[in-house]
Amino acid sequence: MHTGDWPSTAEEALAVQEALRGRVELTDDLPELPPTVTGLDVAYDEDDGIAAAVVTLETAGLTVVEERTHRAKAVFPYEPGLFAFRELPPLLAALSDLEREPDVLVCDGHGLAHPRRFGLACHLGVLTGRPAFGVGKTRFVGTHEPLGPARGASVPLVDAGEEVGAVLRTRDGVKPVYVSAGHRIGLAHACRLTLALTPRYRLPETTRRADRLSRAALR
DNA sequence: GCGACAG
DNA sequence: ATCTTGTCGC
Numbered sequence: 001m002h003t004g005d006w007p008s009t010a011e012e013a014l015a016v017q018e019a020l021r022g023r024v025e026l027t028d029d030l031p032e033l034p035p036t037v038t039g040l041d042v043a044y045d046e047d048d049g050i051a052a053a054v055v056t057l058e059t060a061g062l063t064v065v066e067e068r069t070h071r072a073k074a075v076f077p078y079e080p081g082l083f084a085f086r087e088l089p090p091l092l093a094a095l096s097d098l099e100r101e102p103d104v105l106v107c108d109g110h111g112l113a114h115p116r117r118f119g120l121a122c123h124l125g126v127l128t129g130r131p132a133f134g135v136g137k138t139r140f141v142g143t144h145e146p147l148g149p150a151r152g153a154s155v156p157l158v159d160a161g162e163e164v165g166a167v168l169r170t171r172d173g174v175k176p177v178y179v180s181a182g183h184r185i186g187l188a189h190a191c192r193l194t195l196a197l198t199p200r201y202r203l204p205e206t207t208r209r210a211d212r213l214s215r216a217a218l219r
Numbered sequence: 220g221c222g223a224c225a226g
Numbered sequence: 227a228t229c230t231t232g233t234c235g236c
Contacts, residue, residue, distance in 0.1 A: 042226075044227050078227075080224040087226075109225045119225070140225045178225085 006075060006089065013082045014060065014116075022119040028186040030131050033059050034103035037197060039206020040095070040124075041108045042087045043214035048074040052090030053214035055206060056102060059196065062205045069217035070094035080140070081115050084123040089214045095128065103183060105132035106197065106206040110140050111182030113157055113165035125183020132182035133190035135204055139167075139178055147174050151198075154191060166191050170198035 007013040038056040055067040071095040075084040087109075095102070111121030111134035119140070125132030142159035144167045151172050157165040157180070166179030168191050179194050181187050197204035203211075 042227085044226085046228075078226065080226090083225055114225080132223085136225055138225065140223095163232095 007085055008076070010079060010082060012185070013076070013085045017082075017116055017118045017123075020110070020123065020126050021116060024112075024118070024182075024183045025125075026181070026186075027184055027200060028131075028189055030189060032192070033188070033196065034131075035059060036065055036103045037106055037193065037204075037206050038098075038102035038104065039106045039108075039204060039208075039210040040091050041207060041210035041214045042090060043211070043218045044074070045218055049063065049218065050074050050087075050090055051214045051217035052087070052094045053210045053217055054091065054094045054098060054102075055209040056098065056100060057206055057209065059116050062197070062199075064155040064209065066098055066100055067209075067213055068094045068097040069213060070097070073219060083109060085139045087120065087125060088127070091124065092127065102128075102130050104193070105130055105182070106193075106204055107132060107134040107182060108136075108167065108207050108210070110134040110136045110178060110181040111140055112177060113180035115141055117164065118121055118132075119180070119182070121182025131184040133185050133193070134165075134178075134182055135194055135207060136168050136178040136180070137203070147176055152195060163187075168194060170194065171202050175204050
């Protein structure tokens with residue numbers, strides 16, 4: 001659980017981002033292939049009901065090690081750029097129920113590829129202290145050159161002259177994903193991990209598992 | 220002023 | 227995010 005107070009307005013949320021953005025660590029102590037990878041996702045119903053799910057997989061083999069869910073009511077509206085304030089509460093609750101400390105968090109959304117360089121992956125990383133990165137399904141900020149058609153192809157995602165992430169093709173001829181560092185992990189490393197998590201589908205196995213679990217938990 | 224806009 | 231049928235392709 002968190003401290004007790006949570007932003008209720010966009011102004012407060014922006015102030016929190018401003019206060020925490022400096023705590024992002026652009027370091028990388030993570031082993032090339034950490035023992036486990038933890039995916040997170042949130043599902044919604046038509047009445048502000050939300051279900052968060054976290055799934056920890058063994059990196060080699062992608063088998064489930066542990067999974068947890070948490071149901072709640074949304075406490076913040078969806079707003080581009082402030083997305084974390086909506087999903088973080090239930091995600092943190094589910095994470096705190098894990099028995100094994102996550103080695104790295106794979107988020108369904110962006111990290112540094114955010115208007116203020118503090119997307120969900122950065123926020124989650126800073127609050128938990130764990131390494132974290134984001135894998136977004138669609139672009140939020142930045143532009144990029146055309147991308148090759150084969151799995152593994154990638155080009156820098158640039159916003160305001162800064163390299164904020166990478167556009168990465170995880171499957172041949174399939175729409176790419178947007179990878180960005182969140183906390184305590186480098187972009188190249190995050191891309192390599194993303195490829196290790198996509199042996200068959202476009203999205204990381206962590207995200208797919210968490211997505212299924214969160215939907216199931218909603219009922 | 221006109222779009223764009225993570226999930 | 228979620229609402230939803232058929233359809234094209236491997």
